Structures are given as C-alpha cells and as structure tokens.
Amino acid sequence: MTIFGIMALIKTIISLYMSHVYKFNKWSICTESNQLRSNQKLVNLEPQAMAVLAVLLKSDGLVVSREQLIEEAWRGAIVGDSSVNRIIAQLRKILGDDAKNSQLIETIHKKGYRLLQPVTKIAAKDLRTDLGIVLAYREKLTWLMGVVFLIAIAFTIFQYNMAWDGQSKKLSPVVKLTHEKGYEYDVDISSDGKYLVYLSKKPETAYADLYVKSISHEVSWKVDSDSSNLFSPAFSPDSQSIGFIKSSDDSCAIFQLSVDDIKDKKFIPTTLYECDPKLPPVSFKWGAENSTIFIAQEAAVEAPNQIVKVNLNVGTSTPITFPASSSWGDTYFDVNKQNGKVAFLRKSPYKQQLFVLDPKSKNLEEIPLNVWGTKSVSWLEKERSLLLASKNSISTLDLDKLITKSVFVGNNIDQAIADTNSGKVVVVEKLLQADLMTYSVQEGKNRKLEDTDSLDRAPIYLTGQKQIAFVSDRTGKQQIWIAKANGEIIRQLTDVMNDYSFFSLDWSAQNKQLIAWELDRNQIWVFDFEENTFRMIFESESLLMFPVFSTSENLITFGSNKSGDWEIWAIDRDGDNLQRLTYSGGFYGKFDDNHQQLFFTKYHDKGVWRKNILLNSTEPVITQEPRQDYPWWQLHGDAIYIERGLLEESGIYRYDLDGKFQSIIIRNAVFSGKRFSFSDDFQSVVSSEYGAMQGDLKLFEFKTD
Structure with missing residues (x-):
C-alpha cells in the first residue's frame, strides 16, 4: 500500500467514525460524505440537497416547515420558493419518488414536508466501505486509527529517504514543478511519464517560449521561439518527439522536434502538417500512432470548431465531429493513446456536453452528466476513466458507473493532464492580479x-x-x-x-x-x-x-x-x-x-x-x-x-x-x-x-x- 492509500484509509476511518448513517427505505445515507447507497448503486448528492435531506431524516416523521428547512439547511439565508422546490424535486428524483403519488417525501399544503417511511440509524459495524472492509464497532476504531497512524509515519519516513531513479527524492503529494516568473500553460506529459512540454509567457515578452522539462530531474530545455506565435505543444505516442502549432497572418503549420535534438540544443523543426491560415487550428493532439494527429479548428470562417483527424502518411484530413451552428464547437479534447478514442467537450451559450468518440467505429457516446465549467478533459490509465478539471477542483470520472471523485482542490485551475501509465497528474493554476483604476472625465487621466x-x-x-x-x-x-x-x-x-x-x-x-x-x-x-x-x-x-x-x-x-x-x-x-x-x-x-x-x-x-x-x-x-x-x-x-x-x-x-x-x-x-x-x-x-x-x-x- 502506498502512502496515498494509507492516508485514504485514515480519511475513510475518520469519516466513518464521525459520520451519521441512516437507513431510509432502500437507501443507506451518510450525511457527512453526501452519499447514498442502494445495493451496488452509489449516488453523490450535492451538499445543499444533503443538508435538506438531513433535516428531514432527523424529524422523526414530523412535518418540517419551509421556514425550518431554510433556517437549518440554508443556515437562515433568505431564499425563494424556487430553491426549496428545486431541492425537493431533486431528492424525489434520486430516491425514486413521485410528487403526484408520493411514497417517500410528502408535501403538506401550506405546512411543509415529511418523510413517509421509517428512518433508522445504522451502526458502524453494518457499513461496508468502498475498500471492501467490514468495520468493527466504533469502540474498536480508535485502536485501529492509532495503529494505522503509526504505520503511516514509519512509511512516510521510509519513502522520504528513498532515492527516486537514484538521484532525487520521492515526489510529495503536490510538487511545484516550475518557478519561473510568468505564466506556464498548455502543458502535455509524455507517455512514459518522464517529460513535460509547456509554454511559458513572461510579462515583458510578446510571445510565449516553449520548454521541455524532465520531471524527475531539475532540468529543462528552452526551445528558441523565433519570436513566433507557438501554441498547443504535444508529445508523440512514443514520447520521442513533440509537435506544436506555429501560425502567423499568412501561414500556419504543425511542426515536429525530436526530444533528443532538444536536449542537444538542436532546434531545427520539420513540418508535420500544413494548415489553412484562414482556418487555423486552436489545438492538436497525436493519436495512438505517430502517423495520426487530431486538430480542432473552424469548419468554415466564423463556424463552430470541429475535430479533424489527419492521416500523415497520405496527407488526408477527415472531420470526425459535427457541432451544430448554434454552439461554439469542440475545442478541449484528448486522445487515448491506447485505443485512439477521443474525449471532448462541446460548449454552447446554453450548456456544455461531454462526448466520447471512437473514430474507427464512428460510435459517438454522450456522457449524461452536468459538466458545465469543466476546463479540460484527459484520459486516465483505464479505457473508461477520465480526468476532469474545473475552476476549483480536479475529479476522476468512471464512464461506466458515472461516478465522479474529487482528487485535487485548488484555485483558478486552467488545465489538468494525466500520464496514463504512472498516475502522474500535472495541474495548471493561473494567478490573476488586478488593481482598481479611476479615469478623470475632464482631464482624461487615469x-x-x-x-x-x-x-x-x-x-x-x-x-x-x-x-x-x-x-x-x-x-x-x-x-x-x-x-x-x-x-x-x-x-x-x-x-x-x-x-x-x-x-x-x-x-x-x-x-x-x-x-x-x-x-x-x-x-x-x-x-x-x-x-x-x-x-x-x-x-x-x-x-x-x-x-x-x-x-x-x-x-x-x-x-x-x-x-x-x-x-x-x-x-x-x-x-x-x-x-x-x-x-x-x-x-x-x-x-x-x-x-x-x-x-x-x-x-x-x-x-x-x-x-x-x-x-x-x-x-x-x-x-x-x-x-x-x-x-x-x-x-x-x-x-x-x-x-x-x-x-x-x-x-x-x-x-x-x-x-x-x-x-x-x-x-x-x-x-x-x-x-x-x-x-x-x-x-x-x-x-x-x-x-x-x-x-x-x-x-x-x-x-x-
């Protein structure tokens, strides 16, 4: 077991030790973790909905007024009827209840709500965790926590003193990789988990510079940017090359550099693919093979972005996604290097959708989840698992069970990308700064x-x-x-x-x-x-x-x-x-x-x-x-x-x-x-x-x- 597994176990035990677990109808409900379980089905409830449900669970079948719900679940904040109605409707849908013929949550006209089925508390011994461990009574948990805590300390000391690749310390849970003044972004990680490629924009420069960095060693190589607009760097499937888009007003192309040449400071790129400068790509990724790339670009002038598959051997390009004209199109995507499947986000003024496409079978699967606010999507080592980055958190998504799990919390997250083999995840957090300015109407000065x-x-x-x-x-x-x-x-x-x-x-x-x-x-x-x-x-x-x-x-x-x-x-x-x-x-x-x-x-x-x-x-x-x-x-x-x-x-x-x-x-x-x-x-x-x-x-x- 790794240190992360031990810490996860400690967190699980503490959560169970302190939790309140209820049995209602067919559901086991843990109010602290915001989770409901029925047989093999696990549902993650939003905190506000769980707060309302917790008030109802503790009411012993009595009527709970709207005023009491707002006072306890919203902590006294004044909210409209629509907020209470929305949460009650959400709970009924998840619990499998019908408002017209309610069997679980009853609406008492002008009075409030009450539960129609009995509620019982579940002892800790009856709760089975995701780790498959049947826990003993809570009296035994204190002893178990002490033992695990001592093991965690010993294991941490052992790991800290181990060398990684014989030269550097074992990585801590969160490690800052770059320390340059400026903004690092547009990052990709090699398939072997050894290198990063990214762009770095300094305040005093007009263009970003391209860097390749060794993760295990404090070594990086700056690629001469030629004072050009470079963006969307990506590693080839064999990790031997990087590609990047380079564009100007009258030209556009995707170029390739070998990692060995970069280490030897030989910056002579070769052309991988010529683009139409009128329809320049906004991002690109390699496919499962070096001979295939995918680019996101406009379908026509002022049309939505679509994803295009390019066969480098024969020079053909084929659109594989077809967004509606009312959407902004498909820009944020990742290609699974094992099976070639493409996961992408489609955004419009009204919503954002997540899709998985198999270019071979042309099977397009829409993932039925609310992914509004997701900034980037990246494949994990499982064929049916994704990494989603939003503004303040990073989550894993099991595409079969449709279960998300938060693995990182941050601020102003712009991108997260995973190495499918090692489990390494690189996070891009941007720090914004702004000052208040006044402008004089008469003098025109600021x-x-x-x-x-x-x-x-x-x-x-x-x-x-x-x-x-x-x-x-x-x-x-x-x-x-x-x-x-x-x-x-x-x-x-x-x-x-x-x-x-x-x-x-x-x-x-x-x-x-x-x-x-x-x-x-x-x-x-x-x-x-x-x-x-x-x-x-x-x-x-x-x-x-x-x-x-x-x-x-x-x-x-x-x-x-x-x-x-x-x-x-x-x-x-x-x-x-x-x-x-x-x-x-x-x-x-x-x-x-x-x-x-x-x-x-x-x-x-x-x-x-x-x-x-x-x-x-x-x-x-x-x-x-x-x-x-x-x-x-x-x-x-x-x-x-x-x-x-x-x-x-x-x-x-x-x-x-x-x-x-x-x-x-x-x-x-x-x-x-x-x-x-x-x-x-x-x-x-x-x-x-x-x-x-x-x-x-x-x-x-x-x-x-």
Missing part, C-alpha cells in the same frame, strides 16, 4: 488607487455614499470590500466561508442594498447596509448573468438561459415572482427612468437593443460595430454610455436613448469589456486593470480504483 498582488475587480461607485464597493481575494477568498473614493480601504463587507465567486455588483441607492452575482452557483446575493446582512435571495437551476436593480428599484433584471436561449428575466427584491421580459435574446438589461423601455444586449447580436414595454416591440438602438463582441455599457438618465474601440478613439462614448452619438466622455482608455461605474458627479469612472498573469505547474500522483 490613476491606480492601490497597488496590490490581489485580484481586485468589479468596482462600483455607491451613489450618495462617496465610496467604492469591489470584489477582492486579498484574504484568500473572494469577498466584497468597501473603500473611499481615493482607494483607502474602509472595511471588509462580507465574510463568506465557502469558495464563492462573486463576479459583478450593482447598487440600490434608495434601499441601500448591494447586489452580488455568484457566478459558479448561479445565485443572486444582497447586502443590506441598514440591516448589515448578506443573504442569498435567488438561486437558478439555469445559468444567469449580470443581475441589476431596475430604475424603480423594485425589480432585479438579469440574463438567463432558462428558456433555452438567453433572455432577460426579472424577480422582485425578495427573489420571488420570476417573469420573462424578452423573447428575442438578451443577457444584460436595464430599464429607463420611466420603466417604459428595456435596454439590453443580445447574446448573438452585437450592439444595444430596446424593447418598448407598452407596444411590446423590439428594435436595435446602437448597431455600429464595437471593438469587441460584448462591450460594457451603462444607462444613466437620458443617455447610454458604452465602451468603444474605433481605431485610436477608444474610450467611453455617449449616445442618446435613440442611439444618436453625442460625445466621447473618456478618450484613449481601453476597458476590454470590464465593468465601469460613474461617480456621483459624473467626473470620474472606476474600473479595474489586470496585470500580468502568473502561475506555475504542479504535479501530484494518485492511483485510481
């Missing part, structure tokens, strides 16, 4: 309010308060902070314990409330300055974007794909009375002062649109081509202020409500889609400026079951 290493973003002036609210990770977790208009910190406004990702803020001067959009959980939170409370008022099963107060401040508008396409929706200030406002697309919208016109941005069309509420008609207002797809804009009084980037005249432009240009408010300022906010006197704008991206590669090892 000023950095505070120079920090933290990520300070989404600033907004609090009208009438002469203060700025913003999101910052300066304490390790993203919290909302308050500063004076000159940047002097006043206080930390929130103290949320979990890893929440607040992405945008909006202010209600009348009610002295601040809206916060939680990106990962699709939630809307409100901080009440008078009550000094921070609570969630709305949670969506679908994606949502940019909640803002309406001008009357009685409604909150936001974008959501609840109906399939992105539209503007609204709720009241308590998070109730959900209503749909648009039927032609939209993801950010704001009412005018009279509440008669809704101005909004569509997801698929550039510019700003207007809906007349009384006439129920929609028309474009600002249609000129902006510098980017989704520029930020603000509605104030009788004018629209929008970020533009027309040649040298970049800045904030003012238009009237009919879309007629009036003036340039701030010149020569590039906001790149970042939110900006005006001060009370309209003489200053606050935004955020991102610094150079930082990040190192990390490595850990694990063995899948």
Whole structure:
C-alpha cells in the first residue's frame, strides 16, 4: 500500500467514525460524505440537497416547515420558493419518488414536508466501505486509527529517504514543478511519464517560449521561439518527439522536434502538417500512432470548431465531429493513446456536453452528466476513466458507473493532464492580479488607487455614499470590500466561508442594498447596509448573468438561459415572482427612468437593443460595430454610455436613448469589456486593470480504483 492509500484509509476511518448513517427505505445515507447507497448503486448528492435531506431524516416523521428547512439547511439565508422546490424535486428524483403519488417525501399544503417511511440509524459495524472492509464497532476504531497512524509515519519516513531513479527524492503529494516568473500553460506529459512540454509567457515578452522539462530531474530545455506565435505543444505516442502549432497572418503549420535534438540544443523543426491560415487550428493532439494527429479548428470562417483527424502518411484530413451552428464547437479534447478514442467537450451559450468518440467505429457516446465549467478533459490509465478539471477542483470520472471523485482542490485551475501509465497528474493554476483604476472625465487621466498582488475587480461607485464597493481575494477568498473614493480601504463587507465567486455588483441607492452575482452557483446575493446582512435571495437551476436593480428599484433584471436561449428575466427584491421580459435574446438589461423601455444586449447580436414595454416591440438602438463582441455599457438618465474601440478613439462614448452619438466622455482608455461605474458627479469612472498573469505547474500522483 502506498502512502496515498494509507492516508485514504485514515480519511475513510475518520469519516466513518464521525459520520451519521441512516437507513431510509432502500437507501443507506451518510450525511457527512453526501452519499447514498442502494445495493451496488452509489449516488453523490450535492451538499445543499444533503443538508435538506438531513433535516428531514432527523424529524422523526414530523412535518418540517419551509421556514425550518431554510433556517437549518440554508443556515437562515433568505431564499425563494424556487430553491426549496428545486431541492425537493431533486431528492424525489434520486430516491425514486413521485410528487403526484408520493411514497417517500410528502408535501403538506401550506405546512411543509415529511418523510413517509421509517428512518433508522445504522451502526458502524453494518457499513461496508468502498475498500471492501467490514468495520468493527466504533469502540474498536480508535485502536485501529492509532495503529494505522503509526504505520503511516514509519512509511512516510521510509519513502522520504528513498532515492527516486537514484538521484532525487520521492515526489510529495503536490510538487511545484516550475518557478519561473510568468505564466506556464498548455502543458502535455509524455507517455512514459518522464517529460513535460509547456509554454511559458513572461510579462515583458510578446510571445510565449516553449520548454521541455524532465520531471524527475531539475532540468529543462528552452526551445528558441523565433519570436513566433507557438501554441498547443504535444508529445508523440512514443514520447520521442513533440509537435506544436506555429501560425502567423499568412501561414500556419504543425511542426515536429525530436526530444533528443532538444536536449542537444538542436532546434531545427520539420513540418508535420500544413494548415489553412484562414482556418487555423486552436489545438492538436497525436493519436495512438505517430502517423495520426487530431486538430480542432473552424469548419468554415466564423463556424463552430470541429475535430479533424489527419492521416500523415497520405496527407488526408477527415472531420470526425459535427457541432451544430448554434454552439461554439469542440475545442478541449484528448486522445487515448491506447485505443485512439477521443474525449471532448462541446460548449454552447446554453450548456456544455461531454462526448466520447471512437473514430474507427464512428460510435459517438454522450456522457449524461452536468459538466458545465469543466476546463479540460484527459484520459486516465483505464479505457473508461477520465480526468476532469474545473475552476476549483480536479475529479476522476468512471464512464461506466458515472461516478465522479474529487482528487485535487485548488484555485483558478486552467488545465489538468494525466500520464496514463504512472498516475502522474500535472495541474495548471493561473494567478490573476488586478488593481482598481479611476479615469478623470475632464482631464482624461487615469490613476491606480492601490497597488496590490490581489485580484481586485468589479468596482462600483455607491451613489450618495462617496465610496467604492469591489470584489477582492486579498484574504484568500473572494469577498466584497468597501473603500473611499481615493482607494483607502474602509472595511471588509462580507465574510463568506465557502469558495464563492462573486463576479459583478450593482447598487440600490434608495434601499441601500448591494447586489452580488455568484457566478459558479448561479445565485443572486444582497447586502443590506441598514440591516448589515448578506443573504442569498435567488438561486437558478439555469445559468444567469449580470443581475441589476431596475430604475424603480423594485425589480432585479438579469440574463438567463432558462428558456433555452438567453433572455432577460426579472424577480422582485425578495427573489420571488420570476417573469420573462424578452423573447428575442438578451443577457444584460436595464430599464429607463420611466420603466417604459428595456435596454439590453443580445447574446448573438452585437450592439444595444430596446424593447418598448407598452407596444411590446423590439428594435436595435446602437448597431455600429464595437471593438469587441460584448462591450460594457451603462444607462444613466437620458443617455447610454458604452465602451468603444474605433481605431485610436477608444474610450467611453455617449449616445442618446435613440442611439444618436453625442460625445466621447473618456478618450484613449481601453476597458476590454470590464465593468465601469460613474461617480456621483459624473467626473470620474472606476474600473479595474489586470496585470500580468502568473502561475506555475504542479504535479501530484494518485492511483485510481
């Protein structure tokens, strides 16, 4: 048994020792691990759903009111009926219950919910773990934990003093592989687990450099980049060569270098495949053989990305995936070096899907799991096992059992890739930094309010308060902070314990409330300055974007794909009375002062649109081509202020409500889609400026079951 196996056993024993396990109907339920088991079926429940189920399990068959559920399961946060309804519906589906003819969870009209079947606690001796060990009574666990703990210490000392390959120490669970200043990304690991290839972008350079690194030795080789745009490096199946894409405005090709030549500092690449510069690939991987590669590229100009298989022996290319025109296409993929199967992610404005394709049989299998937010996919040593990386965690996925298991927790994870033979996993974590900036309307000058290493973003002036609210990770977790208009910190406004990702803020001067959009959980939170409370008022099963107060401040508008396409929706200030406002697309919208016109941005069309509420008609207002797809804009009084980037005249432009240009408010300022906010006197704008991206590669090892 490895040290990781011993630590996993200790963790399992401690979890079982402290756990509360219940028997309900055919299910064994462990509230601490968020797991339900029935025969051979294991279900991982989301924490909020388990919190609700735990309250019901402890109620002894009595009716539990909605108020009690919210108080105990949501810890007093004020949530709408939709949140409770969603969790109850989810529990019924998992437990195999029917709301119309309930046998397990009964709805008592205007009172709450109760369980219809008896609940009993299970003794530890009756619980069989995934390790196949029937545990003794809890009284014996203390002795067992002590023995295992002593074995773990002895084994750790033994492993620490062992040499690896005769030269370096045994790798610890998480090892930092790179220490260069800059950002390391686009990593691949050789099939023999000995080498890495990756790109490194330094703050002072325009292009990234290509590196090959020995994992077991502190040795790396820099490949001369020729001041060119290199990306998507990958190892060949035999680990003897690397390939990479090199492109410019008029040329594009995939090149090959042997690892031995790189060690000898011979950087003379040979052309592997000529690409169409009009349809350049965005990523590439080798297949199971050196003669086959796969590339992700546009099917046509401005069409979704598709994966193409290239036979290098005969020079033919064949598309193997065919995404719908409404999706963004297939970009993130990995090829199983043993059987040639391709696992890939397909993303659209509405959802993200995971597929496994066998190019030989052309069998396409959609994996029925919610994989929204997954950044990368990589094959493990099993033919039916994948490694999935999301923003804050890395998980394994058993494709047969559809069971995911978290193996790594981090921050801002961008990629994870596994060596299918050794169990080594390389993680790319990116560290973002941003500072608050103010721009003077009259002088046209900008000023950095505070120079920090933290990520300070989404600033907004609090009208009438002469203060700025913003999101910052300066304490390790993203919290909302308050500063004076000159940047002097006043206080930390929130103290949320979990890893929440607040992405945008909006202010209600009348009610002295601040809206916060939680990106990962699709939630809307409100901080009440008078009550000094921070609570969630709305949670969506679908994606949502940019909640803002309406001008009357009685409604909150936001974008959501609840109906399939992105539209503007609204709720009241308590998070109730959900209503749909648009039927032609939209993801950010704001009412005018009279509440008669809704101005909004569509997801698929550039510019700003207007809906007349009384006439129920929609028309474009600002249609000129902006510098980017989704520029930020603000509605104030009788004018629209929008970020533009027309040649040298970049800045904030003012238009009237009919879309007629009036003036340039701030010149020569590039906001790149970042939110900006005006001060009370309209003489200053606050935004955020991102610094150079930082990040190192990390490595850990694990063995899948």
